[in-house]
Amino acid sequence: MTIQIEITLFGACVVRLAKGGEITGAKHRALFALLVTAPLGRRSRTYLQETLWGLADYESGHQNLRRALSDLRKRLGPVFDAVLTVTSTEIEIDMAQVQVRGSPQDGPFLDDLNVREVAYVRWRDEKRAKPGRVEALCTLSRTRRAQRLQPRVCALPLSVPPGDTELSVAADWIAEETSRMMSRSSLVQVISHLSGRAMSKRHVDVEEVRDTLDVDYLITGALRKSGQDLVADIDFVDTRSGTLLWNRHLHCPARHFTDEASDWLVNVVQTVGRAIAETTLEMARATPLPELPDHKLLIAGATAMHHPTLGDFMRARQMLDEAAERAPDSPQIHAWLGKWYVLNIFKNYTTDRAADTQKALDCTARALDLDPMSSFSLTIDGFARANILRELDVAEDRYSEAQNINPNESLAWLLRGSLKAFQDEGRSAVRATETARRLSPIDPFGYYFDSLASSAHLAAGNYEMAVKLADLSLRANDRHISTLRARIAALHALDRGDEARTAAQDLQRRFPNFSLAEYRRTHPIAGSRLGNLVTHALEAAGIN
Secondary structure (H helix, E strand, O other), rough: OOEEEEEEEOOOOEEEOOOOOOOOHHHHHHHHHHHHHHHEEEEHHHHHHHHOOOOHHHHHHHHHHHHHHHHHHHHHHHHHHHHHHHHOOOEEEEEHHHEEOOOOOHHOOOOOOOOOOHHHHHHHHHHHOOOOOHHHHOOOOOOOOOOOOEEEEEOOOOOOOOOOOHHHHHHHHHHHHHHHOOOOOOOEEEEOOHHHHHHHHHOOOHHHHHHOOOOOOOEEEHHHHEEEEEEEEEEEEEEEOOOEEEEEEEEEEEEHHHHHHHHHHHHHHHHHHHHHHHHHHHHHHHHHHHHHOOOHHHHHHHHHHHHHHHHHHHHHHHHHHHHHOOOOOOOOHHHHHHHHHHHHOOOOOOOHHHHHHHHHHHHHHHHHHOOOHHHHHHHHHHHHHHHHHHHHHHHHHHHHHHHHHOOHHHHHHHHHHHHHHHHHOOOHHHHHHHHHHHOOOOOOOHHHHHHHHHHHHHHHHHHHHHHHHHHHHHHHHOOOOOHHHHHHHHHHHOOOHHHHHHHHHHHHHOOOOOOOOHHHHHHHOOOOHHHHHHHHHHOEEEEE
């Protein structure tokens, strides 16, 4: 997209039009500075009024902001509507058309803006105290392409005492099965088992493995016998820092090895997924975007998207946008961006449902243009069709096509199960969602799988299981509204009315704007048998 405006934030604040000319007014420039430093470039009108005209009464502040916008419209001409979206409640700047330049070496943040309002001075001084996040806007990371967007993981065969051939076979099988399970994830790259086996034939040196295989994470350890038991000590290591992220001490009777080792591996792989996701997100929160390694961006964005806080969700968009700038030809990134827009609507964060719907569809269309055989992109397109447009037949076709291409596409199984629940096919919904849960042991947002499985069991009339899965999901994410609704409905169906009312109060506390009227109007299951069950349960529990 064409850059329309350039702005410098350190030293003298300059707001320059790409086609020539500058914005000179102090509060006009401060308005741009407030917008470009906001999450997603969006501020409420009330915030802008109080920050820039805080000494005036509300009506005067309202008039001053309106007059400033009118002045800018005259000065910018057509660029105003291209760059700024103004509603009765918010103002948003399109950061794709803005270039932020400079660095703290150029001087203090907004050094020449002599705006005296208390709220503005407090905001400016907070930015000056921590210039790193502002500096991130100034780094022109868009000039380089990503090297790779997924972290690489290698599972080495566990070491065994010399000469124990039988134990050596078991140790190699553990590494092979671990690699196979991890390879189902679209968020990591798994080094082949053969490469890991070759590296394990010499003394394991983390730096050598890292440099030889270009691997970010390593699963290693030892397997031994202890009486009639087999004992495994498994380490998960960050090869870049050498940090031991976790250790597992696992054991089972040798005669039951093949049965119990499978449960071992599910536990190991689940922990791998969570460790990569959470440590990556922790790093991403503390690191300016341009300094974040390529292979951290996608997994950090996908993880943040599924965290319960609004701040993490908004940060996810920034990370995925950055990933798309570095790797514009990656269908996977465009598909994840499409999912972000769908969730933005579903979580009721959007301020323009129609625009975000179109953006979601544009993202999935772009992903499928780049790779029509991408099972993940097909799945996300189906997700948008079912949950926003209510095109259930089209969504069914997308999920079927995704599964034909990749029978192990866990998200396609999950969302197809959700679709079956929408269509009141409870038994089919349960089969599909349980298949999805088996296929996704590394998924760092397993709460989402548990949530949709809860809805599937609700549709099938398995109310106790629906409550159990909802509780499991809520332990990981207690702000997922679909889970809260499913739990209320299941409790109501079990005649546990007091618990349902308590759960409804929790939902209303967390989502005070939720209403049955909006749910009936926008949710794809609203007219189905399952939808009627949910709405009746919500109403009986005290939600109107």
